[in-house]
Amino acid sequence: MRKCGGSIGGSPADRMGGMELRELNIGCFGGGTGLPSLLGGLKSNPWLTLNAVVTMFDSGGSSGQLKDELGVLPPGDVLKCALALARNEGEARRVLLARLPTLEHHEKLGGHTGGNLLLSMMEQYSGDFLAAVDGLRGLLGCRGRVWPVTIERASICAEYQDGSLSEGEVEVDAEQLRGHQVKRLWLAPDASIHPTVADAIRGFDAVIIGPGSFFTSLMPPVLVRGVKEALAEVRGPVILIANLLTEGRGMSGFTAADAARWIEKAIGRPVDVVIANSEGPSPEVLARYAVEHKTPLEIGDLDSECQLVLGQFWRKDIARHDRRRLSFAVWSVLTDRLLRANPHSSRTSTLVV
Template structure:
């Protein structure tokens, strides 16, 4: 029996940001490969990483859960996302993180742990760490300050400090599976998500630029809905785009930006933290795709989760419509 044709799509970023992107593409029956940053050092992931010394699994687990989109995987998705709300040792931990950590311990490899998780849970799609090495995010600010650790970006003591660049320490290479996923894709979707902590962290390993150079894929960048006080204070859409293009070494083909009005009550919540809607200053740039892509559901943070999460997120159903048209127009 002939297998139905599937467009090969590679998604790059972190777990929470690209969750709705992955869900949207999964509904379109695409062949999805997610390349995920592995420099996370906060929350449940950070606690497990400190104790076991393995690569962080939080964003990898989020990406697996996003691939478990269909009704048959409902309980699997809920298990991967389940967070304990009591227990002196378990409170705040995510069950999916513990499962992946156990598989890392059993297999001795993050990549093998992911492969076995995908096989056990019968998940259609692939999740790949951006690098095989254990790394931390190094952040250099324009005033010369240097800090190490992705969790330092969550500190609200730097709302006006501008980031100059981020890198990974120690120096590392793009994993071979990630390299192939970039080179063999028809469409590459970058973001959304924390610009420096997730998106650029996933694009920081050496070898990323040559991989993009040797890829014929169309590249889309999904602009964040809101700025981040600790990372992108007052940065416009064009400034976000510039940072991404510097990382990949080429112009992207499409830039998706929200055109819908954000509810004033939501804006007010963000303004309390010096965060605002990302300004659309792309003007007549023909690459800009403007669409209503915001979710009407405002995320309610868990009391057991000590990390700051986005209240406003992209809507997977609305993203699905954008991707469907884009893939229809993509040459096979």
């Protein structure tokens, strides 16, 4: 049986076919640059309590280096989400995303962001990554919670259509760019969700997945053991925000419907709503991305019971969802699915936001 958002029974709004507003507890899954952008747009909505459930399998850059050298969990994705939820996001980003110069006798510190070093130091001091993240949240005055999906060390592994294999976030991304199509994705070793995070997920009114690099930011969190079971207890809708572009030759022909099927297989329940872009930028901008073998993500053949919500979210030359428009689209879906007495039943909605 499909689980999707319903209405508040027994209230005057329910009896009169209206709406009764209440605070909604929302879980946002992903990582990279997509999840912080979504959080930054949603955090100004006073009716939303935000929770970022963040991928923990970064193997490149400053995060990967700190993981290898200090034995800490990769801090980068968690840091970016905390900054997006910070009371003063601009100032916090300016200070904590600045990279340290190479210093004499301290060469290993060079190139790392101040925020990555701070979070790693807090983890080593407390001995508990969840406590370190909560401490950073308090320091930044975050409007919402940031949950690392697991505190167990693991790597993303992929098998491709030609039978070849790769391990690590950076390597999986690189193989896609080279034209290898992902056939299977898993974590090695298996990683389990932290019980505190599982409890938090069970309390969500709805779940949002995306946007972000599909196989290295969106899929890994839902592959963690225990996430599927926690999501089964979420009564509200699962909402997938489709990416604007494919991600290299290995995703040629990949669609939003394919993304929904991958997610559904991992979580064991349907994707109820897909939010997708309806209009691209100028041909000149598209041509620039085409050189990198990145093309607009097509909708594809969605399940007949999955609601498609369309809007123009690509507003500038860079391929990034417009924060404000996306936040309004998400709020429209949430009010329709969770707050209206008679939820909208049409499969396709075209939003002008």
